[in-house]
Amino acid sequence: xxxxxxxxxxxxxxxxxxxxxxxxxxxxxxxxxxxxxxxxxxxxxxxxxxxxxxxxxxxxxxxxxxxxxxxxxxxxxxxxxxxxxxxxxxxxxxxxxxxxxxxxxxxxxxxxxxxxxxxxxxxxxxxxxxxxxxxxxxxxxxxxxxxxxxxxxxxxxxxxxxxxxxxxxxxxxxxxxxxxxxxxxxxxxxxxxxxxxxxxxxxxxxxxxxxxxxxxxxxxxxxxxxxxxx
Ligand SMILES: N[C@@H](CCC(=O)N[C@@H](CSS)C(=O)NCC(=O)O)C(=O)O
Numbered sequence: 253x254x255x256x257x258x259x260x261x262x263x264x265x266x267x268x269x270x271x272x273x274x275x276x277x278x279x280x281x282x283x284x285x286x287x288x289x290x291x292x293x294x295x296x297x298x299x300x301x302x303x304x305x306x307x308x309x310x311x312x313x314x315x316x317x318x319x320x321x322x323x324x325x326x327x328x329x330x331x332x333x334x335x336x337x338x339x340x341x342x343x344x345x346x347x348x349x350x351x352x353x354x355x356x357x358x359x360x361x362x363x364x365x366x367x368x369x370x371x372x373x374x375x376x377x378x379x380x381x382x383x384x385x386x387x388x389x390x391x392x393x394x395x396x397x398x399x400x401x402x403x404x405x406x407x408x409x410x411x412x413x414x415x416x417x418x419x420x421x422x423x424x425x426x427x428x429x430x431x432x433x434x435x436x437x438x439x440x441x442x443x444x445x446x447x448x449x450x451x452x453x454x455x456x457x458x459x460x461x462x463x464x465x466x467x468x469x470x471x472x473x474x475x476x477x478x479x480x481x482x
Pocket of ligand 1: 396398429
């Protein structure tokens, strides 16, 4: 019998960020996706309680709204390597290219480049469990903004349609944030109900131009920190 993977979805309330832990039940090797500095102690304690050893700390992109805790987590798990897209232009221990696979025991994540929110955004797909971690490329019923960090509205539309909406309808999508209390969605739901991306490209571009969102509160500290944090 195939034993299920260990999986946790964790929330950091200052930036409304989701952090994910995926662990192999046999080898006890694990990865963490988008960990936040404020919750580094909570996350490392949980990983230890679950008997896991972190091998990789993945940032889906260079975050603008919070500091990553991959640097902090390396103090608890010295063998852990931080990972970012090769297109991120930031410091990391290892860089991933589109199509590359990240493995930790029986956990396998396919890196799919989904630029547009930033140029180094990656969606990680776990085909065995039918899950994808979209970072800020796709949020539940909406998507990441495109007004800073090399944001590109046309590229985001293409990324989501070609790399996320092309996944099987029943794959569960786990976002980088949610501001309304929701936790996950599915490819079928987002293709039908996403208020931005279920529209034509022209409508999407107009809508994104008129979002008028204030900049994230931590942007000035977070971006330079995340650019140099390995
Ligand atoms: N108020 C938050 C920032 C909210 C925000 O801008 N979120 C980003 C993702 S983090 S850079 C985004 O793309 N939002 C899209 C949207 O439509 O909400 C803070 O100050 O941290």
